[in-house]
Amino acid sequence: MEYTVQQLAKLSGVSSRTLRYYDEIGLLKPARLSSSGYRIYGQKEVDLLQQILFYRELEVSLEDITGIIHHLDFDLITALQQHVQKLQEKHDRLEQIISNVQKTIASKEGGTPMADQEKFEGFKKKMIDENEQKYGREVREQYGNQVADDSNAKMMGLSEADFKRMNEVEKEFLEELKKAYETGDPASPEAQKAVGLHKEWLSFTWPQYSKEAHAGLGDMYVSDERFTAYYDRHIAGGTVFLRDAIHIYAAK
Amino acid sequence: MEYTVQQLAKLSGVSSRTLRYYDEIGLLKPARLSSSGYRIYGQKEVDLLQQILFYRELEVSLEDITGIIHHLDFDLITALQQHVQKLQEKHDRLEQIISNVQKTIASKEGGTPMADQEKFEGFKKKMIDENEQKYGREVREQYGNQVADDSNAKMMGLSEADFKRMNEVEKEFLEELKKAYETGDPASPEAQKAVGLHKEWLSFTWPQYSKEAHAGLGDMYVSDERFTAYYDRHIAGGTVFLRDAIHIYAAK
DNA sequence: GTTGACCTTTACGCTACGTAAAGCCTTATG
DNA sequence: CATAAGGCTTTACGTAGCGTAAAGGTCAAC
Structure with missing residues (x-):
């Protein structure tokens, strides 16, 4: 049983171009060439092709298939396990997306009136812009690009409901901070509760919380006049107090 | 607020190459060029970029994003709905894969002994090979490549359990066909029950059943000596009887 | 011997950029 | 003011897995 490219193509359902490509990358070479240079495939190649197509169906890359098919010492199980893990990640990511x-469709469709929607989008964007313009560099330098990017991505992905909740948490936090400030003690239960709310608030936009990052943010608050102005507007001297409270919280 | 590529790149977290590429494809052009040809972006471009990145997170293609961003008459909702549908399909396919x-890992790991496994794989392969070698062309000519390919794909995707069940159904079918043949009437309840089993058997490998295809297959059975030999080996004259029964079944 | 189907190689196109290479511009420093 | 460092420019190749010509040789049938 010998086949030319077209014959094997029809037999297997792939295109002749695909077979030439597989020859080119060394995945499946013809048994021999005819006197005029035609590719001639034998039964062995038909069987190999079936195996190749089997793995291709599973979305294994041709490079990996080459490994599976040609090297008997290739660790098939491990390769497949890694493969399934990659597929799982893709799968989970797709679900999220x-x-x-x-959510975007729902909000654009008018679950919220367009005016609010635009304002909401605009506000989110403005927050991200300001965030980046003022602190982007520091965050990037201290915690790497990934964190800053993820933070933005997370922010962008917030639903309007989440966004409202986020603002509520911030309000709660500011009230608790005020009460705590009146105690004068950054280690007081009130102050620590406030820091807890601060953490909760951060978690809306932080891809993952860490005490070190939290403490670093506290320092940034004090050394940056924009944050100082913001917190001191609510509670005079509140920024330094908050930093101290965060440090105590983070040291626990 | 004006930015060069690098500045905007740092601000937004994308690479400068990406910004140049977006310029090249007309997705995001700089506000102006400096006297020395540097790209200069303004606040408007920053805002646009945020929108672009928002949709990019949702895995919308840059082409579609271009439509969304630049044409206000672009139907965003419809585009997003089509997009979500594509994502869903990808998602479902991934699940299947x-x-x-x-399943492949499990069987390779030794859920079934390697010998059986190989035999199983080998048998499936052989069936597909024979199928294709003998009938591939006809099926492809009559019902298009898609059907034949899907059939193979489905066959390849059969679990060993399905495969066993498929063989049981075939055995059942042959027994019923024998009983039916003894009545001598292709329209008899026995004959029609046999055809029903034949349909069930086909459904293991057919991507989708149709009466026309079923009838066509019946004709193929008679005109092809390999099928004739196969069915007549079980029941002498059975092939023609089966064809007639199928035609009656399909005409209902 | 001529048609028509099949074969060959070469090579560009697709997506969304990464990664040099070669050379001009700007800013800081000695 | 010269020089070095760093940012900017355009050009262009590479990625995965083929689809799709283009230009030309081969083979079986009439």
Whole structure:
């Protein structure tokens, strides 16, 4: 049983271009060439192709398939396990994205009136812009680009409901901070509760919380006049107090 | 507020190459060029970029983003709905693939002994090979490549359990066909029950059943000596009887 | 011997950039 | 003011897995 490219193509359902490509990358070479240079495939190649197509169906890359097919010492199980893990990640990511697209559709469709929607988008964008313009560099330098990017991505992905909740938490936090400030003690239960709310607030936009990052943020608050102005507007001297409270919280 | 590429890149977390690329494809052009040809971006471009990145997070293609961003008459909702549908399909396909990879791992790991496994794989392969070698062309000509390919894909995706069940159904079918043949009437309840089993058997490998395809297959059975030999080996004259029964079944 | 189907190689196109290479511009420093 | 460091520019190749010509040789049938 010998086949030319077209014959094998029809037999297997792939295109002749694909077979030439597989030859080119060394995945499946013909048994021999005819006197005029035609590719001639034998039964062995048909069997190999079936195996190749089997793994291709599983979305294994041709490079990995080459490993599986040609090297008998290739660790198939491990390769497949890694493969399934990659597929799982893709799968989970897709789920998240689908949810976000649906949220976007819902809000654009008028679950919230367009005016609010635009304002909401605009506000989110403005927050991110300001965030980046003022602190982007520091955050990036201290915690790497990934964190800053993830933070933005997370912010962008917030639903309007989450966003409202986030603002409520911030309000709660500011009230608790005020009460705590009146005690004068950054280690007081009130102060520590306030820091807890601060952490909760951060978690809306932080891809993952860490005490070190939290403490670093506290320092940034004090050394940056924009934050100082913001917190001191609510509670005079509140920024330094908050930093101290965060440090105590983080040291626990 | 004006930015050069690098500045905007740092601000937004994308690479300068990406910004140049977005310029190149007309997705995001700088506000102006400096006297020395540097790209200069303004606040408007920063805002646009945020929107672009928002949709990019949702895995919308840059082409579609271009439509969304630049054409106000672009139907955003419809585009997003189509997008979410594509994502859903990808999602479902991934689920299927993951399941198949896991099945492969399980069987390779020795859920079934390697000998059986190999035999199983070998048998499936052989069936597909024979199928294709003998009938591939006809099926492809009559019902298009998609059907034949899907059939193979489905066959490849059969679990060993499905495969066993498929063989049981075939055995049942042959027994019923024998009983039916003894009545001598292709329209008899026995004959029609046999055809029903034949349909069930086909459904293991057919991507989707249709009466026309079923009838066509019946004709193929008669005109092809390999099928004739196969069915007549079980029941002498059975092939023609089966064809007639199928035609009656399909005409209902 | 001529048609028509099949074969060959070469090579560009697709997505969304990463990664040099070669050379001009700007800013800081000695 | 010269020089070095760093940012900017354009050009262009590489990625995965083929689709799709283009230009030309081969083979079986009439």
